[in-house]
Amino acid sequence: MHRSIATVSLSGTLRQKLEAVADAGFDGIELFEADFINFKGTAAELGRIAGDLGLSIDLYQPLRDFEGMPEAQFRRSLERAERKFDLMQAMGAPTMLCCSNTSPLSINDPSLAAAQLHELAERAARRNLRVGFEALAWGRHTWLYGQAWEIVKQANHPHLGLILDSFHTLSLKDDPAGIAAIPGDKIFFLQMADAPLLSMDVLQWARHHRSFPGQGDFDVVGFFEQVLRAGYTGPLSLEIFNDIFRETPNRRTAVDAMRSLLYLESETRQRLAKPAVAQQVTLFDPPPVPALSGLSFIEFAADEASAATLATLVKQLGFRRIGRHRSKAVTLYRQGEINLIVNAQPDSFARERFEAHGTSVCALGVRCGDPLAAVGRATAMRSQRHDSPVGPNELRVPAIVAPGGNLIHFVPEALGANGLYEADFILEDQGAGANDAGLQRIDHVALGLALDQLDTWVLFTRAVLGLEPGESLELADPFGLIRSRGVANAERSLRLVLNVSLSQRTRTARTLSVTGGGAVHHIALSCSDIFETAAKLRANGTRFVPISDNYYDDLATRIDVEPALLSRMRDAGVLFDRSPAGDYLHIYTESFEGGLFFEVAQRVGDYDAYGALNAPARMASQAQD
Structure with a gap:
């Protein structure tokens, strides 16, 4: 398809916007009038600049407040249109957008509106131009x-x-199914x-909170499907009003924008194949969503001193050093199915990218x-491939760069649980160590993101990794609000939690990496008996965040917890959450260098959340410490 974007969707000057859009691979733009009014150049010069950029x-x-107006105002509007x-x-712009009238002077007379639009179209025809009429969701008489x-x-x-806009239809919960009956050649744009689904005035919603397809909660795929079923073959464009996007570097926004259209096309292509429909346009067809089955490893970047500190911590958590990399200063620790890698190699990508920020998670495995197909999909969706140097007989594991700079390695399932490590590490004794605490696997990884990175990560995990976002929650830190959203695959074997701070004073904000977001700030590890595991970890020297007795007094009033269980939780400092599907028991370690900490968790039944309602108890305790 011919892919376009409105200039209002990006930050910067008009010239900078065009350069970012072209660099991201777009074919065209919608020119928002305010961008041209403030452009230092003529219309012809702008046309040449756009053309030179492809x-x-x-x-x-x-064109606002045109149709259904009293005669005097209508005549003035015609002159206004002629200047446009x-x-x-x-x-060289072929089409004008005329949005439905919001003026209190407008007259509720569809026949008058039609006659006046006919006159506008007649004048456009004399110049071989076209006019598209769009219903604004807040239009005075025409809103559908x-x-x-x-x-x-x-x-x-x-x-x-007609000009169709998914926001104006879906924000009003209007049914887009009727679009399929409109002749495709009468849909001009x-x-x-x-x-996101919000309860607020639709005009404020529209002007401040739109997002790219795949970042919000609307059924944009279903909307696009109906437009294609109508036979539409024109441009596929984005028009996004969003306060955060207006502040974000425009080249990053442009990449997100292109990724969103590719995701939209690929998802809609699958729907159109069932049942089959004659496609008059070519939709993007990337490699399939990768089959991911969980985290194989977590890699930390650390200098020599930090690596020693981290080694002490993970040993207290019950991990055993089981291997040293064949050609790099990289150490492998294991407990259960959990593999932690500490990278202290001075010239590695990890150290170059992260060592200035203390001990940091630099990569996830x-x-x-099918790793090659996974990388193929990622690069098709505008992610960058990464190739790490490998030594003799070491395995090359395909990888990509995630938003913010972290690496994601796709570890071949065919290698089995330990095939990668047997190839790349000189392994030592792999048996359970004396300090083993019963930690079994990685439950989830939580990332602290800059505010302008949340939508980027939601789209990245959805379009590239095939994860689906859950409910968006707001959690109370003593110094502000944290917005949190989990993403996971259908099998729940791979879970990430995305957190952003709405304040600059929260712990999440203070511990964010200055690399621009995507910094892992806590790692949740699962066990089968949290009380036994917590006792062993304490015996190993692990220190946990203390929880106020008031928390347990309140818990007993909110949830029907057996007194014996409540007493055990109080004694152990374990937090508790319950859903209709099951229970969640968890405890947090104290933070170490860089603000990173661990969570130990036990899921009971089919509990599917992350104990987010207990996060304020943890954050308040950390603040008091």
Whole structure:
């Protein structure tokens, strides 16, 4: 498809926006009028700049408060439109967006609106231009696409068509199924936007909280499917009003934007194949979503001194050193199915990227059925491939760079549980150590993100890794709010938790990596008996975050917990959550260098969350310490 984006969706000057859009691989732009008004150049010069960058100017917008107006105002609006037509011809923009009227002067008369739009289209036709009519969700008399389509039909002019915007339809919970019955050649332009589900005025929602497809909660795939079933073959464009995007570096936003369209096309392509429908456009067809089955390893970057400190900590957690890398200063620790790698190699990517920020998680190893296909999908979805240097007889594990700079390695499932480590490490005694505490596997990894990285990570995990986001929660830190959202695969064998701070004073904000986000700030490890495991960890020297007695007094009033269990939790400092599907018992270690800490967790039954309601107890205790 021809892929486009509205200039209002990015930060920067108009020239900078065009360069970012072109670099991300777009074919064209929607020119938002305010961007041109403040541009130091003529319309013709803008057209040449866009052309030199390989971009077409697909749409000029908006023409506001036009249809259904009293005669005097209508005549003035026609003159206003003529001046816009002059600019469009000079820059090479073929279509104007006319949005439905919001003026208190407008008249609720569809026949008058149709007649006035017919006159506008007639003037556009004299210049071989087109006009697209769009229903704004807050339009005074026309707010549904069906109403706009009836007016366009009544106007009956070949140079007048419909412009569809997913936000205006889905925010009102209007059914997009009727779009499929509209002739495709009368849909002049398609704008896509996602959004989180919010209870607020639709105008404020639209102007501040739109997001790229795949970042929000709307069924944008279903909407796009209906447009294609109508026979639409025009541009696929993004129009995003978002306060955070207006602050974010525009090249990163442009990459996210392109990834969102590729994800939208690929998901819609699958729907159109069931049942089969004649596609008049070519939709993006990437390698399939990778089959991921959990985390194989977590790798830390550390200098020599930090590596020694970390070694002491993981030994207290019951891990045993079982191997040394064949060619690098890299050490492997194991307990149960958990593999922790400490990378102290001075010239490695990990050290270069992360050593200035203390001990940090620099890479995650994910077990994967087809690693090469996984990397192929990732690069097709605009992620960067990473190739680490390997020594003789060592395995090359395909990897990509995640947002913020972390690496994600795709470890071949065919290697089995230990095949990678047998190849790359000189292994020592692999038996259980005397300090083994019963930790079994990695339950989840939590990342602290900069505020402008949350949507990026939601889209990345969805489009590249095939994970699905859960509910978005807001948690109370003593110094602000933390927004938290889990993402996981269908089997729940791979779980990540994405956290952003809405304040600069919270612990999450203070411990964020200055690399721009994506810093792992806590690692949750599972066990089968949390009381036994916690006792062994304490005996090993592990220190846990103390929990107030008031927490347990309150817990007994909220949840029907057996007194004996409540007493054990109070004595051990274990926190508790319950859902209809099961229970969650967990405890947090004290933080070490860089603010990183561990969580020990036991899931009972089919509990599927992360104990988020207990996070304030942990954060308050950490603040008091």
